Amino acid sequence: MKQTLSELMRMNRICRMVFATCLGSFLLVIFYFQIMRRNPFMADECCRKGSRNALQELYTPTQLELSGAAVFHQARRDQVVDSCRVNSASSRKRRVLTPGDLKHLVVDEDHELIYCYVPKVACTNWKRVMMVLTGRGKYSDPMEIPSNEAHVPSNLKTLNQYSIAEINHRLKNYLKFLFVREPFERLVSAYRNKFTLKYNSSFHKRFGTRIVRRYRKNATQEALLNGADVKFKEFTEYLVDPATRRDGPLNEHWQTVYQLCHPCHIHYDMVGKYETLEEDANYLLQIVGVGDSLRFPSYAKSTRTTDAMAAQFFSNISTQQQVQLYQLYKLDFLMFNYSIPSYLRQD
Numbered sequence: 599m600k601q602t603l604s605e606l607m608r609m610n611r612i613c614r615m616v617f618a619t620c621l622g623s624f625l626l627v628i629f630y631f632q633i634m635r636r637n638p639f640m641a642d643e644c645c646r647k648g649s650r651n652a653l654q655e656l657y658t659p660t661q662l663e664l665s666g667a668a669v670f671h672q673a674r675r676d677q678v679v680d681s682c683r684v685n686s687a688s689s690r691k692r693r694v695l696t697p698g699d700l701k702h703l704v705v706d707e708d709h710e711l712i713y714c715y716v717p718k719v720a721c722t723n724w725k726r727v728m729m730v731l732t733g734r735g736k737y738s739d740p741m742e743i744p745s746n747e748a749h750v751p752s753n754l755k756t757l758n759q760y761s762i763a764e765i766n767h768r769l770k771n772y773l774k775f776l777f778v779r780e781p782f783e784r785l786v787s788a789y790r791n792k793f794t795l796k797y798n799s800s801f802h803k804r805f806g807t808r809i810v811r812r813y814r815k816n817a818t819q820e821a822l823l824n825g826a827d828v829k830f831k832e833f834t835e836y837l838v839d840p841a842t843r844r845d846g847p848l849n850e851h852w853q854t855v856y857q858l859c860h861p862c863h864i865h866y867d868m869v870g871k872y873e874t875l876e877e878d879a880n881y882l883l884q885i886v887g888v889g890d891s892l893r894f895p896s897y898a899k900s901t902r903t904t905d906a907m908a909a910q911f912f913s914n915i916s917t918q919q920q921v922q923l924y925q926l927y928k929l930d931f932l933m934f935n936y937s938i939p940s941y942l943r944q945d
Contacts, residue, residue, distance in 0.1 A: 651710050652773040652886045656867055659885075667881050674869040674935070681933040682862035695863055702850070702858050703757035705768060706731045709886050712757060712768060714776040714859035717851045718787045719872050720879075722748050723895045724777065727879075729753055730892060741895050769864065775882060776859050778934045779872035781927040782942075786830075786911050787903035788851040793828045802826045805849070809836045830911050831919075838922035856929045869934065909941035917943040 650660070659668050704713045709731055715721040725748040726740035732754065737743055747753065757765055779787075792801040806825020810817050813832045821827060836842055837852065850858060859866070868885075870878035879894035912920060920943050924931070931938065938944075 653710065653771065653867060655885045655887070656773060661884075664881070664884065671868055675866070677935045678861050678866065678869060678933045681929070685929060685932065695860060697758040699860055700757040700765065703774075703864075704728050704754045705757055705760075705772070707755075708732060708734070709888070710768075710772045711886065712772045712774040714774070714864075714866070716776060716778065716784075716855050716858055718784045718791070719777045719779045720875055720897060721777075723897065724879075725749065725754060727883075727892070727894060731886075731888070740892075773868065773885070774864060774866045775868040775870060776855070776861070776866055777870040777872060777875070777878070778855050778930070780905070780908075780936050780939075781854075781930045782908045782912065782923070782939055783903050783905060784872075785852055785923070785927070786908045789830055789833050789911070790903060792851060793833060796826070799824075799826070802828075805836075809833060812836065812839070812841075831915050834915050834919050834923060837926060838919060854927055854930050856933065861933060871934070905939070909939070912939075912941055920944070 655661075655664075656668065656671075659665050702714050702716075704715060704725070705711070706713070706728060711728075711731070713724060713728055715724060722745050723740060726737075726743045726745075729743055729748065730737045730740050757768065760768065792798050793806060802825040806828045807822060808825070809828050809832050810821045810825050813835045814821065837848070842848070847853060847857065855861070868878075868882060870882065876894055876896065880889060883889045883892055883894065915923075924938070924942060924944070930936070
């Protein structure tokens with residue numbers, strides 16, 4: 599009888615210990631998921647090789663000096679999200695992205711980065727930097743890479759080259775960034791580069807001849823043949839003409855950032871600006887962990903298209919064209935917090 603009682607007491611203690619262990623494990627699981635809801639990047643962090651990736655460092659910086667910048671860049675992200683929500687009718691017409699929509703997203707596997715390049719927003723230098731990051735020691739100085747080599751498609755891998763599952767994984771886990779610019783400065787910069795410089799004969803032939811044929815009365819045979827002297831007024835007529843949209847998407851050099859990078863469908867973790875280019879770029883390189891060995895190249899400010907220059911070009915087109923151009927680039931103005939230019943006539 600005593601032995602049976604002793605056995606029952608021992609079994610009772612074992613049951614209590616098992617129950618306490620299970621309860622403790624259950625509470626730990628609940629506690630873990632509570633933390634995960636607040637900081638989703640901790641899941642990846644615990645499973646990595648003892649280091650944080652760029653995405654984690656951006657959202658939860660370990661370096662105190664980066665905390666202020668983190669708050670600043672959160673405001674830029676919020677601006678994009680709010681603009682997409684407010685303008686949902688026009689900004690979310692296409693809900694499913696195709697591989698063709700992802701051809702501007704450059705992937706860096708080693709540093710888990712995705713960069714959406716926007717022409718006329720320092721994209722040549724950014725491609726050079728991405729070649730350094732992905733080259734595994736082949737390149738060390740971005741400016742040693744010729745500009746034409748930076749634009750060779752095979753030198754960088756883009757997101758559309760992956761399977762659907764691989765695309766989704768990278769969009770979820772990699773740090774995604776883009777750089778933007780005041781829309782009309784970017785537009786004037788594209789016009790100056792593609793239509794006023796003699797070496798861009800391919801653009802003159804491809805677009806210039808079409809523009810001259812459509813919008814210039816009494817055009818000379820030389821102009822019709824070469825398309826080398828397109829006026830800004832003719833270029834803007836081409837942009838706002840509904841027939842241009844029926845021909846297909848705009849060329850990437852004057853296409854909207856909204857259409858190139860799809861910020862209402864892809865959540866960009868960092869939005870850099872051309873106006874603060876070097877500061878934003880080097881902040882990102884710090885986040886990535888290469889800031890001590892790699893700096894973003896300086897650019898030639900003397901040749902840069904400025905607000906005053908854009909105002910001068912816009913003074914030569916009609917009020918109607920100005921309003922139509924603003925409507926074309928309106929989402930870019932709103933999403934990236936650019937105010938309506940003071941020179942724009944809207945009456």
